[in-house]
Amino acid sequence: MALLEVKNLDVRFAVRGGDLTALRGISFSLDKGERLGLVGESGAGKSVAAFSILNLIAQPGYIAGGQILFEGKDLAAMSERELRKIRGNRIAMIFQDPMMTLNPVLTIGTQMVEAIKAHRRISTKDARAIAVDKLRKVQIPSPEKRLDQYPHELSGGMRQRVIIAIALLLDPEIIIADEPTTALDVTIQAEIMALLLDLCEQENVALMLITHDLGVVSQVSQRMLVMYSGRIIEQGPTREIINDAQHPYTQGLINALPQMGEPGARLFQIPGAMPSLKNVPSGCPFNPRCSFATDECRRTMPEYVRAGNVDVACYEVERLIAQEQQAREVTP
Amino acid sequence: MSASPLVDIRGLEKKFDLSGSLLEQVSFKNGRFQRKQEAVHAINGVNLQVFKGEALCVVGESGCGKSTVARTIMGLLSPTAGEVHYEGKRIDTLEGKALLPYRRKMQMIFQNPYASLNPRMTIQQTLEEPIHFHHPEWSKADVLNKVQEVMQSVGIDPDWGSRFGHEFSGGQRQRIAIARALAVDPEFIVADEPISALDVSIQAQVLNLMMDAQESRNLTYLFITHDLAVVEHFGTRVAVMYLGRVCELAPTKALFASPRHPYTQALLSAIPRLEDGRPNYIRLQGEVPTPVNLPSGCVFHGRCPYANDRCRQEIPELFATDDGGQVACHGVEEGRL
Amino acid sequence: MMTATVSRWARVRDSFLWYSFKRDKVAIASFIVLLAMVLSAIFAPLLAPTDPYDLALIDIMNSELPPVGMSGADGAFPLGTDAQGRDMLSTILYGTRVSLMIGFGAVILQAALGIMFGLLAGYLGGRVDAILMRIADVQLSFSTLMVAIIVGAVFKASFGSLMFGEIAIYMLIFIIGVAEWPQIARTVRASVLAEKKKEYVDAAKVMGFRTNRIMFRHILPNTLSPIFVIGTVQIANAIISEAALSFLGLGMPETQPSLGSLIKSGFDYIQSGSWWITLLPGLVLVVLVLVINLLGDWLRDVMNPRLYKG
Numbered sequence: 014m015a016l017l018e019v020k021n022l023d024v025r026f027a028v029r030g031g032d033l034t035a036l037r038g039i040s041f042s043l044d045k046g047e048r049l050g051l052v053g054e055s056g057a058g059k060s061v062a063a064f065s066i067l068n069l070i071a072q073p074g075y076i077a078g079g080q081i082l083f084e085g086k087d088l089a090a091m092s093e094r095e096l097r098k099i100r101g102n103r104i105a106m107i108f109q110d111p112m113m114t115l116n117p118v119l120t121i122g123t124q125m126v127e128a129i130k131a132h133r134r135i136s137t138k139d140a141r142a143i144a145v146d147k148l149r150k151v152q153i154p155s156p157e158k159r160l161d162q163y164p165h166e167l168s169g170g171m172r173q174r175v176i177i178a179i180a181l182l183l184d185p186e187i188i189i190a191d192e193p194t195t196a197l198d199v200t201i202q203a204e205i206m207a208l209l210l211d212l213c214e215q216e217n218v219a220l221m222l223i224t225h226d227l228g229v230v231s232q233v234s235q236r237m238l239v240m241y242s243g244r245i246i247e248q249g250p251t252r253e254i255i256n257d258a259q260h261p262y263t264q265g266l267i268n269a270l271p272q273m274g275e276p277g278a279r280l281f282q283i284p285g286a287m288p289s290l291k292n293v294p295s296g297c298p299f300n301p302r303c304s305f306a307t308d309e310c311r312r313t314m315p316e317y318v319r320a321g322n323v324d325v326a327c328y329e330v331e332r333l334i335a336q337e338q339q340a341r342e343v344t345p
Numbered sequence: 346m347s348a349s350p351l352v353d354i355r356g357l358e359k360k361f362d363l364s365g366s367l368l369e370q371v372s373f374k375n376g377r378f379q380r381k382q383e384a385v386h387a388i389n390g391v392n393l394q395v396f397k398g399e400a401l402c403v404v405g406e407s408g409c410g411k412s413t414v415a416r417t418i419m420g421l422l423s424p425t426a427g428e429v430h431y432e433g434k435r436i437d438t439l440e441g442k443a444l445l446p447y448r449r450k451m452q453m454i455f456q457n458p459y460a461s462l463n464p465r466m467t468i469q470q471t472l473e474e475p476i477h478f479h480h481p482e483w484s485k486a487d488v489l490n491k492v493q494e495v496m497q498s499v500g501i502d503p504d505w506g507s508r509f510g511h512e513f514s515g516g517q518r519q520r521i522a523i524a525r526a527l528a529v530d531p532e533f534i535v536a537d538e539p540i541s542a543l544d545v546s547i548q549a550q551v552l553n554l555m556m557d558a559q560e561s562r563n564l565t566y567l568f569i570t571h572d573l574a575v576v577e578h579f580g581t582r583v584a585v586m587y588l589g590r591v592c593e594l595a596p597t598k599a600l601f602a603s604p605r606h607p608y609t610q611a612l613l614s615a616i617p618r619l620e621d622g623r624p625n626y627i628r629l630q631g632e633v634p635t636p637v638n639l640p641s642g643c644v645f646h647g648r649c650p651y652a653n654d655r656c657r658q659e660i661p662e663l664f665a666t667d668d669g670g671q672v673a674c675h676g677v678e679e680g681r682l
Numbered sequence: 683m684m685t686a687t688v689s690r691w692a693r694v695r696d697s698f699l700w701y702s703f704k705r706d707k708v709a710i711a712s713f714i715v716l717l718a719m720v721l722s723a724i725f726a727p728l729l730a731p732t733d734p735y736d737l738a739l740i741d742i743m744n745s746e747l748p749p750v751g752m753s754g755a756d757g758a759f760p761l762g763t764d765a766q767g768r769d770m771l772s773t774i775l776y777g778t779r780v781s782l783m784i785g786f787g788a789v790i791l792q793a794a795l796g797i798m799f800g801l802l803a804g805y806l807g808g809r810v811d812a813i814l815m816r817i818a819d820v821q822l823s824f825s826t827l828m829v830a831i832i833v834g835a836v837f838k839a840s841f842g843s844l845m846f847g848e849i850a851i852y853m854l855i856f857i858i859g860v861a862e863w864p865q866i867a868r869t870v871r872a873s874v875l876a877e878k879k880k881e882y883v884d885a886a887k888v889m890g891f892r893t894n895r896i897m898f899r900h901i902l903p904n905t906l907s908p909i910f911v912i913g914t915v916q917i918a919n920a921i922i923s924e925a926a927l928s929f930l931g932l933g934m935p936e937t938q939p940s941l942g943s944l945i946k947s948g949f950d951y952i953q954s955g956s957w958w959i960t961l962l963p964g965l966v967l968v969v970l971v972l973v974i975n976l977l978g979d980w981l982r983d984v985m986n987p988r989l990y991k992g
Contacts, residue, residue: 029701054544055515168632198406198571200629203615207624225545228574228617232624255619269549271578272618276597279556280549280578286514287544419888448890461881465903475889525885 014085015042016186016219017066017104022079022089024058024065024243026290033290035061035074036243043187046217048210050234050251052227052266056287057240059223063189065089066221067100083187102132105180109192111172114179115164121175122160128182147178151208170201177209181216188213189221194229206233227267231255239263242287242298244314249323259325262299297327305329349433350394351533351565352418357391357427359413360384363637386636387413389589389644390427392663395533400559400566402580402597404573404612408633410589411569415537418567419453420444431533449479452526456538458518462510468521469506472496472528479529495524498561499554516547520554527558535567540575552579573616577601585609588636588644594663595670605672607649607682643675651676702984709980712973719970723779730772731758735938742767746956764944764959765951766936773939774963778970780940781921784854788920789913791859796866797902797909803867804874805897815871818864826861826923827930833857834932847935854933858920869912873905907985914978918971925967941967 024036036058043049053059064070066081068088081088083104088096100106108114116124125144126137135143141160148156151174164172173193180188190209194202210233213220222233230237231251238248239260247260258264267273268281285302288294296313300306309328317324318331363383364370370380388410395401403411416422418429420437429437436447455461462471472492476483483491493503499520510518519539526534536555540548552575558564570576576583580597585606593606604610611627629648634640643661646652655675663671664678676682703709722729734740744767750760761770803814837853838846846853877883878901886896921941927933928942929949936947941963948959 054546170632199573199615200406200611200626201632203617203624203626204628206617207626210624226617227545228619231619232617266545267619269546270619271549271552271572271574272616274578276578277556279553282549282553283546284550286516286547416884421884421887445890448888451888453885453888455881455885457881461885463882463886463900463904466900474891478889478891522885529889 015082016045016047016084017043018080018082019062019066020080020082022062022065022081023077024061024070024074025077027073027075032077034077034243034293035290036065039079039245041238041245041248043219043221045186046213046219047236048213048220048222048234050230050237051221051223051240052225052230052237053240054225054266054287056242056289058243059240060191061243062240063106063191063221063223066189067104067106068096069100069106098132101128101185102183103185104187104189105183105185107173107176107180107188107190107193109195111169111176112164114176115172117164120161120163121167125160125179125182128179132183143182144178147181148175150181150212151175151178153178169197170205173197173201173205174208177205177212181212181218184216185218187219187221189223191223192225193222195224195226202229209233227255227270228272239266242293243290244298244326246299246327247323247325249321253321253323257321259320259323259330260299260327261303261305261329265302303329348396350430351397351432352393352395352567353430353433354391354393354414354418355428355430357388357393357414357417357429358386358425359388359410359417359422360386360425383637386589386639388417389639391586391589391591393584393591393594395565395567397532397565398563399581400568400579402568402570402576402583403586404570404576404583405586406571406612406633408588408636409586410636411571411586412537413589414586415453415535415567415569419451419535445479449529450531451533451535452529452531454519454523454526454534454536454539457542458515458522459542461522462518464510467507467509468496468501468513471510471521472506472525475525476528491528495528496521498527498558499524500550514547515543516550519543519547519551523551523554523558527562530562531564533565533567535569537569538571539568541570541572548575555579573613585612588633588639590644591663591673592645593670593672593674595666595668595672599668599670603668605666605670605677605682606645606674607651607676608645643673649676651682699984703980706980708976712976712980715969716973716977719778719966719973720782722775723782726772726775726779730769730775731760732769732772734768734773734776740767746951746954746959748956749958749962761962762956762958764947765956770958770962773944774941774966777939777941777944777963778966780851780934780938781924781942781967781970784851784858784924784940785917785921787851787855788858788862788924789916791855792863792866792916792920793909793913795859795863797870799863800867800870801874801897801902801905804871805878805893805901811871814867818867821861822864824861826858827926829861830854830857830923830927831930831932834927838932843935847937850934850938854924854927857927858923862916862919862923865916866909866912869908870905873908874901877901877904911978911982911985914974914981918974918978921967921971921974941970 020040022036022039023034025032025034039062051059051062061070061074065076066088068076076089079089083099088099122141122144126140129135129140129143144160145156148159153159153171153174167175193209194205197205206229209220222230224230234251236249237251237254238245241262247254247263254263255267258267265281265283269283271280274280283302288298294301296311297315300310303310307328315326315328315331317326318334320330320334361384363385364381370382372379372381391414403414405411413422417424424437428435431447431451436444469492472495473488476488476491492506496503501517501520501524510521513521540551543551559566568579577597582594582596583600584591585593585608587608593600593609600609601613604613611629614626631648634647640647642658643656646656649656659675661673661675663673665671674682744759744763745765747756747759747763748754749762759769761774763769764773799814803811841849883896883900886900924933924940925942925945928940929946931946934940934943936943939947944963945960948956952960
């Protein structure tokens with residue numbers, strides 16, 4: 014059984030003029046120790062997906078349907094009290110902005126000790142020992158000293174390390190990291206990513222990495238999901254998708270990267286922009302930007318089809334697979 | 346490149362005073378009054394030349410002074426020391442009317458498309474104003490034509506002129522911001538991280554647009570970015586900055602093929618590439634020092650694995666290498682690296 | 683002009699302002715009450731049964747008549763009469779008019795001064811900022827009433843009561859306007875400081891626009907919403923200040939009464955049982971100030987939740 018299994022998750026936002034669907038039919042699973050990448054552009058719903066796992070979506074958002082099974086128990090149906098036992102304890106989160114997690118007026122030590130004591134009956138001394146141990150794990154020099162420092166005394170990279178240490182404090186099964194390195198410089202980003210990767214491997218923690226950076230996903234995750242306009246349009250092993258993307262959007266996203274183009278030549282560009290939640294087109298949400306779009310695409314949302322080990326929601330891929338099969342049948 | 350440069354920056358320095366007024370500087374310590382002055386040394390002696398028709402990319406991490414260089418060239422900041430020349434004329438000392446022709450020739454594109462358009466002005470007004478200002482003799486029809494032309498050239502439907510900025514997506518806003526810069530027919534455009542706030546698929550659109558504009562209008566770019574992948578694609582030459590100094594300056598191909606400066610090497614190795622299965626990078630020791638107390642000697646020595654005594658004492662100057670670039674590194678100069 | 687042009691009314695209808703107004707019952711009720719009061723004040727000469735300024739119409743024999751419904755009331759005076767025999771309804775209508783005129787007038791003056799100085803201080807910064815803001819600090823450290831009492835007393839002594847009565851309304855507008863400009867100046871300065879860091883201002887500078895143009899055409903329109911909020915609350919404050927001054931005898935003379943001077947004129951008779959002379963204008967004043975403040979609160983919530991009223 015998968016550690017975390019999300020089934021048919023729908024998330025809506027109640028706003029003036031009716032509900033907006035932010036996530037539609039999201040299904041994926043995460044095994045113990047697995048690293049899963051969630052890729053999409055802003056507005057694709059990847060952060061909403063991450064937040065909804067711990068039922069942390071802010072008003073006016075709400076889970077409208079589906080299940081979030083963590084070790085077989087449905088987080089979507091849990092009470093706030095039960096959820097609190099899981100948040101930070103069994104499933105930890107890392108945010109893009111360290112200052113969202115760190116309280117600027119408390120020392121790092123106080124915050125870490127508090128986090129441990131919220132979930133475990135333990136003396137302050139022992140809690141501090143755990144904190145020091147975790148800070149050492151994230152390679153923070155002289156961790157004892159850092160405990161008495163305030164967040165603003167640390168650099169951005171150090172702060173993000175502290176955040177990772179806090180996430181690890183209670184030995185969680187899953188870490189959900191929402192764009193953990195976006196605010197950092199490339200050299201620091203590389204360090205933090207490598208650190209996160211090593212720690213997850215050492216401690217056998219599952220990682221759900223939310224990012225817009227395909228390069229990061231390809232380096233870190235074993236499987237990836239590509240989101241577009243609140244739907245997962247493609248999911249499968251990372252290498253397979255990066256090397257041979259099936260969905261026209263994923264292909265476009267990869268080909269639009271400057272590193273894919275000839276220097277000085279025009280980059281591949283997907284026309285238009287992602288629709289806002291207010292006016293998602295009918296059928297496949299990508300159809301207005303897709304060069305393969307047919308009437309069928311404009312009418313109904315495609316079901317997932319399997320291409321190799323990848324699940325794709327695209328009629329064009331479906332057609333291609335059908336053609337291939339036909340060709341095979343004709344020439345045995 | 347023997348031609349005279351379009352833009353020439355000589356010995357540019359910029360300090361931001363941190364210490365406030367005289368009263369705030371004075372403190373009473375150890376039984377006597379002391380006056381303490383602190384400043385952020387954002388740029389420390391930058392020499393750059395931009396040649397006509399090229400796209401010079403300036404890369405570096407946050408705090409390296411790349412944006413300060415851009416803003417100083419555009420006159421949004423006045424340099425503490427050094428000179429900015431445009432077509433051989435010194436422009437950093439010009440004021441008022443004398444500066445106006447350069448305002449038309451030099452334009453800027455900003456990072457944040459959500460803040461660079463005036464929220465209370467329609468797109469039409471935003472684009473009309475600069476044209477009208479720089480060509481007061483033009484008739485209303487001429488101005489309108491020009492607005493239509495630039496809107497079309499950046500792929501914005503001229504019928505949308507009566508809308509406000511917030512009615513557009515980030516990518517469209519950045520197109521409008523580019524249209525505003527192009528509206529006065531500039532020769533030289535400083536682009537300060539123009540695509541970092543945009544999504545990947547939109548980044549490609551805007552980069553293509555900027556390259557189209559460069560071709561059709563014969564533009565020269567100074568492109569500020571932290572994204573090396575973009576530089577490799579877009580730049581003619583690259584200047585790598587660290588702590589307010591240029592540490593390497595080379596034609597793009599040469600720089601990416603064989604980076605010479607240890608910092609450039611580390612920076613290049615840190616780009617997450619699709620081919621990689623794992624982060625694979627040169628690890629630097631420590632962190633970027635604060636620009637308040639600059640290290641002595643080479644600004645990079647504290648993090649450089651090859652630093653020796655000379656690096657700790659003597660500031661390296663840029664010197665020409667055999668592959669057409671310039672490096673400021675004692676190690677490369679001595680042949681150690 | 684173009685196909686995509688949306689009419690102004692449609693813009694208003696789609697706007698968040700209109701949407702939240704429609705849903706806020708308090709705001710709607712306040713607005714209706716305020717509108718009714720403003721309209722009846724504007725059309726007071728048409729609505730009022732008598733003209734309280736016309737001495738020929740006043741009969742001392744009608745003094746201190748109670749409102750309709752009490753014994754001894756006269757149907758011609760639905761809200762009773764005051765000590766001089768003036769119709770209460772008419773005096774209240776005319777008094778509201780005076781109070782509103784002073785409220786709006788003072789705020790227009792405040793806004794003019796506050797926007798001017800706030801823009802200059804915020805945009806130019808440095809020494810200009812230091813000087814203007816220190817003046818504002820000094821100004822704020824005097825209470826409005828104290829300044830008004832001193833100035834009012836000086837005016838009254840030098841012009842004499844008769845002349846004073848004629849210029850009282852302008853003097854009150856001037857005093858309240860000048861005394862309270864720092865409130866608006868500070869708000870404007872704060873928003874200018876935030877706005878001038880934004881890139882559209884840099885873009886305007888790079889275009890070569892002059893400082894005046896950038897300040898007034900680019901920055902000012904973007905600082906208007908907090909001014910609107912503060913301005914609304916300040917109208918209520920100005921009306922209260924005027925009432926307080928009038929109550930102290932330094933405001934509007936009894937021949938041209940405002941709500942404040944009406945309250946004062948009835949105060950002496952409250953012991954003799956003629957409570958309506960003070961209470962009715964008092965109620966009107968409370969309702970007027972309350973609805974303006976409620977609207978101000980609503981505006982503040984809609985336009986900028988972070989802002990706190992001055």
